[in-house]
Amino acid sequence: MKNMAAGNYFTVTEFFLAGLSGKQELQILLFLLFFGIYMVTVAGNLGMITLIVLSSNLHNPMYYFLSSLSFIDFCQSTVVTPKMLLGFLTEKNLISYCECMTQLYFFIIFSIAECYTLAAMAYDHYVAICKPLLYTITMSYQTYSSLISVYIFSVLSASIHTGFMIRIWFCKLDVINHYFCDLLPLLKLACSNTYINELLILIFSIVNIFVPTLTIIASYISIIASILRIKSTEGRSKAFSTCSSHISAVTVFFGSAAFMYLQPSSVRSMDQGKVSSVFYTTVVPMLNPLIYSLRNKDVSISLKKILQRKKFMLQK
Incomplete structure (x- = not known):
C-alpha cells in the first residue's frame, strides 16, 4: 500500500485524481479539447505580454495590469492543465503528496492574484x-505598489492555506474527486479535524471574492455616473468600450469562483464544482487575451503595426 498507518490515520504518499469524467470513451476527446484550449491560452497570454513589451504606445498603467493578468492566467493554466491532460491518457492518474501540495500552493497564489488584479484594473x-x-500622477505610483501588494497577499494566503492543509491526516481512501488538488476535494479525504481549514476557506473566500467585487462595483458605479454626464455619443461609446472587456472577464471569473467556494457544504456537489472549476482554471485564462485583443482598439492597432513591421522586414 501507499499508506502507512499512524494510529487510526494514514500518511498518504500518493493520491489518485478522479479527473473530469470516468468514461473511457470520452478521454481522447477531452484530451484534444483541453489541449487545444491550453495551446490557445499559452499563445494568447504570452502573445499579449510580448505585444505590450514591444509596443511603446501600450506602456501605461492600464496595460501593465493587463500584462500582469496575462502572466497570472498563463501560470494558473500551466499549474493545472498539463496534469489534467496527462490524466486523460493514463488509466490511473497518480500525483504524489508533495506534487499535490505544490500544485495547491501555486493554484491558490494565482487564483487570489487574479481576484485582486481584476479589482486593480x-x-x-x-x-x-x-x-x-490626475491619471498619470495617481497611477504611476499606485500601479507598482498595487501589483507588489497583490503578489505579497497571494503568497501569504497560499502559505496559510497550504500550511494548515499539511497538518491534516488523510484516510486510507486517497481518491481526490477532482482533476487537480484543490482545497475542498482534499478536505473530503481528511480523517482529522478540519474545522480550522474550513473556517479559513470561508474567511479567505469572503475576503478574496467580496472585497475585489465591492471594489469593482464601487468603481463602476462612479464610472457609469461619469459616463452618463458625457454629452457626445462617441465619447460615451468609447468609455463603455474601454470597460466592456473587463466586465466580461470579471463576470465569468467571479461567477464561477463564487459558485465553487461560497455554497454551503450541504448543497455543494463536487461534480458541479468540477464544471465551475473548468471555467476559472482553463476557460477564463484562454478567454481573457481574446476578449482584450478583440475588444480593445489600442491592442488591435499595436498588433497590426507589429505584423506590418515584420512583413516589411521579411520583404526586405
Whole structure:
C-alpha cells in the first residue's frame, strides 16, 4: 500500500485524481479539447505580454495590469492543465503528496492574484474615466505598489492555506474527486479535524471574492455616473468600450469562483464544482487575451503595426 498507518490515520504518499469524467470513451476527446484550449491560452497570454513589451504606445498603467493578468492566467493554466491532460491518457492518474501540495500552493497564489488584479484594473478604469487629469500622477505610483501588494497577499494566503492543509491526516481512501488538488476535494479525504481549514476557506473566500467585487462595483458605479454626464455619443461609446472587456472577464471569473467556494457544504456537489472549476482554471485564462485583443482598439492597432513591421522586414 501507499499508506502507512499512524494510529487510526494514514500518511498518504500518493493520491489518485478522479479527473473530469470516468468514461473511457470520452478521454481522447477531452484530451484534444483541453489541449487545444491550453495551446490557445499559452499563445494568447504570452502573445499579449510580448505585444505590450514591444509596443511603446501600450506602456501605461492600464496595460501593465493587463500584462500582469496575462502572466497570472498563463501560470494558473500551466499549474493545472498539463496534469489534467496527462490524466486523460493514463488509466490511473497518480500525483504524489508533495506534487499535490505544490500544485495547491501555486493554484491558490494565482487564483487570489487574479481576484485582486481584476479589482486593480477596475480602479484603473475609474481613475482614467472619472479623473483623467490626475491619471498619470495617481497611477504611476499606485500601479507598482498595487501589483507588489497583490503578489505579497497571494503568497501569504497560499502559505496559510497550504500550511494548515499539511497538518491534516488523510484516510486510507486517497481518491481526490477532482482533476487537480484543490482545497475542498482534499478536505473530503481528511480523517482529522478540519474545522480550522474550513473556517479559513470561508474567511479567505469572503475576503478574496467580496472585497475585489465591492471594489469593482464601487468603481463602476462612479464610472457609469461619469459616463452618463458625457454629452457626445462617441465619447460615451468609447468609455463603455474601454470597460466592456473587463466586465466580461470579471463576470465569468467571479461567477464561477463564487459558485465553487461560497455554497454551503450541504448543497455543494463536487461534480458541479468540477464544471465551475473548468471555467476559472482553463476557460477564463484562454478567454481573457481574446476578449482584450478583440475588444480593445489600442491592442488591435499595436498588433497590426507589429505584423506590418515584420512583413516589411521579411520583404526586405
